[in-house]
Amino acid sequence: MMKKILFLSILLISAVAIHAQGYKVGDSAADFKLKNIDGKHISLADYKDAKGFVVIFTCNHCPYAVAYEDRIIDIDKKYKKKGFPIIAINPNDPAVVPGDSFEGMQTRAKEKSFTFPYLFDAKQEVYKNFGATKTPHVYILSKNGKDLKVEYIGTIDNNYKDASKVSTKYVEDAINSLLMGKKPEVTYTKAIGCSIKTRG
Amino acid sequence: MNNGIFNTRKSYLYNTMKLNILFSIALLFAFSINAKSQDFETLNFKDLEPTFHLQNDTTYVINLWAMWCKPCVEELPEFEHIRKSYENKKVKVLLVSLDFGSKVEERLSKFLIKKNINAEVVILDDPDANSWIGKVDDKWDGALPATVIYKKDKRKFFARKVTYSELAETIDNLNR
Numbered sequence: 001m002m003k004k005i006l007f008l009s010i011l012l013i014s015a016v017a018i019h020a021q022g023y024k025v026g027d028s029a030a031d032f033k034l035k036n037i038d039g040k041h042i043s044l045a046d047y048k049d050a051k052g053f054v055v056i057f058t059c060n061h062c063p064y065a066v067a068y069e070d071r072i073i074d075i076d077k078k079y080k081k082k083g084f085p086i087i088a089i090n091p092n093d094p095a096v097v098p099g100d101s102f103e104g105m106q107t108r109a110k111e112k113s114f115t116f117p118y119l120f121d122a123k124q125e126v127y128k129n130f131g132a133t134k135t136p137h138v139y140i141l142s143k144n145g146k147d148l149k150v151e152y153i154g155t156i157d158n159n160y161k162d163a164s165k166v167s168t169k170y171v172e173d174a175i176n177s178l179l180m181g182k183k184p185e186v187t188y189t190k191a192i193g194c195s196i197k198t199r200g
Numbered sequence: 201m202n203n204g205i206f207n208t209r210k211s212y213l214y215n216t217m218k219l220n221i222l223f224s225i226a227l228l229f230a231f232s233i234n235a236k237s238q239d240f241e242t243l244n245f246k247d248l249e250p251t252f253h254l255q256n257d258t259t260y261v262i263n264l265w266a267m268w269c270k271p272c273v274e275e276l277p278e279f280e281h282i283r284k285s286y287e288n289k290k291v292k293v294l295l296v297s298l299d300f301g302s303k304v305e306e307r308l309s310k311f312l313i314k315k316n317i318n319a320e321v322v323i324l325d326d327p328d329a330n331s332w333i334g335k336v337d338d339k340w341d342g343a344l345p346a347t348v349i350y351k352k353d354k355r356k357f358f359a360r361k362v363t364y365s366e367l368a369e370t371i372d373n374l375n376r
Contacts, residue, residue, distance in 0.1 A: 063268055063301070097270065134343035154330065155342075161300055161327040170330075192298070192329035194269060195343040195360070 022131015025187040029141050029148040032126045034089065034119035037106045042117050044087070044141075044148060051083030052142040052151070052178060054171060057121075057132040059090045060108045061099040062194035064160055065135045069112050071156060071163055072136075075171060076116040084140075084175045086116035091127035091135070096197040127196055134193030140174050140184075151178060154189030240297075240305050242323040245332035251294065252336065252348060258290045259351040259371050264324070264336065264344060266298045267311050271361040272345040276317055278364040282371070283319045291371055293319040298344065300325065349374065 023029055033043045044053055056072060058065045076086035094101035102120050109118045121127050130139055140152035152174040157166040174184035254260060263279055265272035276295075283293040295317070297308060304323065312321060326332055333342045337357040340346050347358040349367070351374040358366070 061268075063266075133341055158330060159327040160329060165327070189330040190333035190340075190342045192333060192342045193344070195271060195345070197270070
């Protein structure tokens with residue numbers, strides 16, 4: 001009985017600890033260094049002139065991620081020059097989903113002519129720091145000196161199926177507000193997505 | 201399925217000894233199983249939402265899944281197992297498919313036959329996911345798979361793959 005209680009308490013504590021991980025809007029985000037599809041490692045600190053970042057956890061295999069690929073490219077083309085580049089990160093373990101391997105990422109990036117870095121979270125630590133749970137999952141960060149502040153968490157827009165039927169572009173609206181020196185009106189939404197794949 | 205009617209029918213057939221009738225009934229029966237898994241209702245969340253709040257003495261097991269979702273497909277047999285073992289116990293299993301794209305109904309139908317899944321399936325087609333994810337369960341943030349088990353106002357939510365024993369334990373707890 002005591003053993004069972006102890007076990008349950010440990011389980012509860014670890015569950016709380018896992019739950020407590022991850023950023024909320026207003027938190028400061030830690031920089032990271034991950035391998036890009038060209039083999040070079042990238043950190044957010046490399047972007048001296050950026051005003052912020054659109055960090056998107058995404059992958060090759062998930063239909064929601066695929067449905068948003070063209071829209072992610074468009075956002076990068078539109079906002080990179082304004083200081084908010086897209087940083088895409090694949091958080092999945094290829095041992096669970098072979099299609100999300102580093103080679104698979106290189107192939108997909110080439111097919112779709114990605115205009116942004118597509119990084120591999122090989123140790124699966126960065127997504128845990130962020131608290132990402134699925135693909136695609138967006139975190140917009142603003143940069144003030146060395147501080148990276150989380151300004152928006154959630155989904156890209158309000159129609160995962162059909163880009164032509166979108167009526168609210170959450171990510172673009174948030175960046176537009178930040179560019180005007182204002183806080184985004186909507187700072188949190190819930191994105192539908194494929195759970196991030198891990199072993200065990 | 202009503203075993204009583206089936207048995208009556210069976211003894212009647214034995215009595216009349218007309219094997220050709222037995223064959224045609226068996227054939228009809230086989231077709232009706234196939235036909236059942238080919239018709240899907242496609243709903244938006246507003247139409248589906250009441251199914252998450254029914255106030256009767258049935259325990260509802262509602263699983264959100266998709267054919268391309270690996271953990272979802274892995275756990276499907278667990279739901280089918282539950283459906284069979286609780287068949288006469290006021291437990292209803294509903295599989296809510298989030299599949300989309302071309303010929304989704306046809307693909308779904310083939311998939312379910314191949315996997316031998318006979319639980320009721322509906323398609324949720326509501327692309328403004330942010331508007332309804334929190335209404336499935338306020339703890340859910342939108343990652344598939346997800347499962348709601350409830351009876352009246354008592355409910356339990358899983359934002360991950362579940363096993364037969366977890367499902368059975370939850371159903372039994374809700375009925376204690």
